[in-house]
Amino acid sequence: MAIFNAKDRVIECRLVFYGPGRCGKTTNLEHIFKAGKKYTQSDMVSINTKGDRTLFFDFLPMGLGKVKGCDVKLQLYTVPGQAKYSSTRKLVLKSVDGVVFVADSLEVRRQANILSLKDLQQNLAEQNMNIFKIPLVIQYNKRDLGDDGIPILPLEVLEKDLNSKLKAPSFSASAVNGKGVAETLKKSIQITLSYLNRELKWTQ
């Protein structure tokens, strides 16, 4: 849960980018870091293994400035997507306030998306959090590959696979070109802050 310092009017919250391996979580953060320089407070920290795969997490702290009289600080994280790093994902997910689920539009990654979403649901449940209640945004990444003749899943299929029950806000994106990244983040911040306001009454 976010830390709210009522005396200094500062709220600090944690957003986690989740999704299957190689879906583009780190690419999202890299774009946010490059495009949102004025909001970022320090360098982005990435701990990778061979093949630029996230080994532990990526971390990017941001300051959004004043929102309704409160200084809003954000911590953006990614989790390692590979199945074997389950315990690391659990650790990064601890005390999360909002989640961006990055789905891979590639046809060959259809099953990986579904498994990763189930993994998210399970890991949240282990921390007494409910995937239906936590502020969640879904991003369908790598949409640009369709134009190159690489088989991608139609949005309707992705929605049916991943979002038919959750009904979370969803966005098409091509993180490698920066498309859809800002929209996804903006929505995630918006619904997370609104959720935290209901929980912590930080705007009062």
Added chain:
Amino acid sequence: MSMKERIQGLVKEAETYRSMSLLKQSKGKYMELLALVEKDPSTSKQKKLIDDIKSRIRAVDNEITEIDQATESPEISEDVQDLIRNLFSFSPNQATAAIEGAVALAKFGQYEKGVKELERLVKDGPTPLQAAINLLRCHLSLASPDVAVEQYKQWAVREELGKGDLKYLRTFLENYFKKRGIEAELPETGEESAEKADMEGKSDDILDLSSLGIQFEDGPYKGKTVEFDVSFQSGNKVSIIIPSNKKALVDLFKQGQRLSNIQCTSSIAIFNGSGAVSGKTKVTTGPKHGSYNIDITLDGR
């Protein structure tokens, strides 16, 4: 679609997946391509083409092997280690947060640094037993049972920890090994019983309690034992949370009230205790909004 277009399409897919490090998918496409080429009479004799595909498959295989064999404990800078320690210690209690930070370091591949930190906390920290348990957990999950046994033996020889603490840790290890069918010899720590040793010499009675069963002496729950999960513990002070819809239960707890029959459950032992209600506050923020937080100070023995 012509054969040439099919080949080009598959190569493009395979190379795209490879560039994204989706290596299994890349190999899958190359295998599909190889089967296609070998089966089709127009291409099955083209040795150069087939060799080229096979060579690409070997290259992808090599990349897969490299990734599988890559280190999962990379060297990271002191700054990043500090960052990990700070980002992954969540408890408002400083002593617990220090232990969480050290455990996080070990979990994030900085095993040596995490272990060093926990060793320091065992030696100089305010909650040496908590630190010691977590150090053993680190050894058991990230190194091997032998390392945990060796650590325990060192503590026993050096007398860094009290007999009660050693007995507690011994029981912890014995239970762990028993569950997994591991045989290990642990040095004896003294003659006293585990229960006596557990509580001896510790002013704070720092057992990791998971729940409290409280027997009520009057009111609607008279004579009944109600089980509560422990939401927070610092030494002998524990907190439980009662949801707002259980008002009758909330009303039974009054500041200063004695609780003479409490069944305390920890991960390794259950024992009877007593204590007093040291605080009762309504939770005004967060997901437990409206619930009541009851603080109980357990009596030492």
